[in-house]
Amino acid sequence: MTVRTRFAPSPTGYLHLGGARTALFSWAFARHHGGAFILRIEDTDLERSTPEAVQAILDGMNWLGLQHDEGPFYQMKRMDRYREVVAQMLEAGTAYHCYCTPDEVEAMRERMRAAGEKPRYDGTWRPEPGKTLPSVPEGRKPVVRFKNPLDGDVSWNDMVKGTITISNRELDDLVIARPDGTPTYNFCVAVDDWDMKMTHVIRGDDHVNNTPRQINILRALGAPLPEYGHVPMILGADGEKLSKRHGAVSVMDYPAQGYLPEAMLNYLARLGWSHGDDEIFSMEQFCQWFDVDHLNSSPAQFNPEKLAWLNNHYIKLADNVRLEGLVRPVMEKEGAKFDGAPPLQQVIALMKERANTINELGDAAMLFYREPNPDPALVTQHITDAVKPALAQFTEACKSIEWNKATISATTKEVLAAHKLKMPQLAMPLRLIVTGQLQTPSIDAVLELFGRDTVVARLQKFL
Structure with a gap:
């Protein structure tokens, strides 16, 4: 079996640190096993997906050096394939048309809440032997719902969390196509993972609730199931979910702040994974060492001081020619006068020992490139x-x-x-x-x- 993993972000915003770490783990797993890493852009949320967000994801992956072997594939370019599978499922009886309006479905859920039951679609249009379906409302376009099993459980051995079991009674009949024919998220993901022959899916644990739905769809299609691993979220130092109030959370904020990609990769690798006491390692070493057995099942905490320490380490190791290319634009913004001043690479060699970021290095080097103005x-x-x-x-x-x-x-x-x-x-x-x-x-x-x-x-x- 050839290992195939994927990173499948939705382009509704920047590439955040949690997404970058998921991409890193998926990439490393594929590299460790000599497999393929696929990039897929899940852009079916037309209201929130933007070309700028797509570019931000591509820029972030490129800065980190997480090169994909196939893709990027865009879901919006696969509409014909999704419609083909929906038609096959309707014909096979694993999906059906539902003519309930959103208001009617919400009314069902309200009645169930009032009765102390879990709110869900009640199966009004679900075809069953001996059941008489309502009359089709004139002029109303239906959604297509997946005919989820009514009994039994969905169970999988999660690579990170261990065995997870969810009763099918907890899952209602998921809408897989809207009235205009556009497919929905979980359906697209299942079809994509099938078509792209995914063997392992490593993703954030906010997707745990999606997994049983996708497993049931894949089983209905007669498709093989990938192995799933759900990585816990990254928390701030205060134990709360990482957000903008903790500082930069977009990957592309970090090069602007003077961080090197190798420092960010090394740091993200240690957020939720370990190899003994090793703190500093190359990506080649990481790929050799990486396994899912050492992924933590508890959330990791983001520590900016630790990242700065790693960045200082990699700045000290970096070639001065490369550092000059990064530092010079920072200094030009500060009005550095380079004519007649010492060679910048020599200044960098002297100053980089103490610098935690490229920006700090540029600030420190400015003493050689401006007139002194002592207090x-x-x-x-x-x-x-x-x-x-x-x-x-x-x-x-x-x-x-x-x-x-x-x-x-x-x-x-x-x-x-x-x-x-x-x-x-x-x-x-x-x-x-x-x-x-x-x-x-x-x-x-x-x-x-x-x-x-x-x-x-x-x-x-x-x-």
Whole structure:
């Protein structure tokens, strides 16, 4: 058997983190077993589906690098196939026309609620041996309902949750086609999974209630059943369902905030799945390790600090050429002046150790690409009459020394010894004058990158 999995989002909004994690697990399961991963866009909700949402899903999958082997398939382009199957089911007697209006169905449900029963369609138009059906109302177009079994149970061994059993008495006769002939969600999913030969369906546990309906439709069609696994939702740090109030929940918000896709993938992989104590791993390792046995049956909690920690790890590993392509646009928006400034890749190499995001890295690197503008209060505090002679000596020495980190460091120590100062007494004034700020990496490394001419010019201008 060739394993075939799918990711089947509805394009009614952005690709959220829960959807991205589902896609990742389905993709990894297919890769682990040497199978195929299919992308299907379930766009039959015409009122809410938009081309922009479709593009947001495709953009999110592309940014994450979750490449599909087949698709994307669009349900709206498969209408002829759905109508064909509806006609076959009507002919086989596994579906039937129902002429009840929505108001009539709602009235049925109200009567059942009042009687303390579960509200459902009462089977008015369901054909049974010896039953006389009502007269067809003139001019009324019917829906098509699936003839759900009346007795017995629907049971499956869920790959995540274990055995789940639901009584058929809990399920009414589902509408599978509307009066205009357009098919409904559960019917389309069942037909698609059949036609696309899905062997394993990994999806969010908000679909658990859909699964028995889809299983019954597949059985009525004589189709093989895939194995199902329902992954719990992702919660915020406060234990509530993840939402916008917890921060960004759209996958494409994260590249804009300076996150790398490998960090997001690594983080999502650990949200509800584990491999011992391993926290950091490549996607190649993940695909080798991934199995459904280690999927958690309880909800995972989103931790932005953990994601930031992983992102810092991958920024430190990233090639500086790649980082430059990501950082430069961020800095250009902040008005960075690159002409005559140090090479950006060298600055990135110096600054990336402390950066949790690309945006933080761009902000930190800006000290090399703008004129210093130190706070006058800090200047008064740190650049005293006692330190100015040391600054003057250091400035003069900088004109002739070999310009590298080691020599700058040695010169700094000579000046400190000559004036009986401690390192912060000279380093802080140098930072303020040359960069305009007190927090930087090692001062000798910073001065080396600025270059002799810039350092001497700024010191002389100040003194």
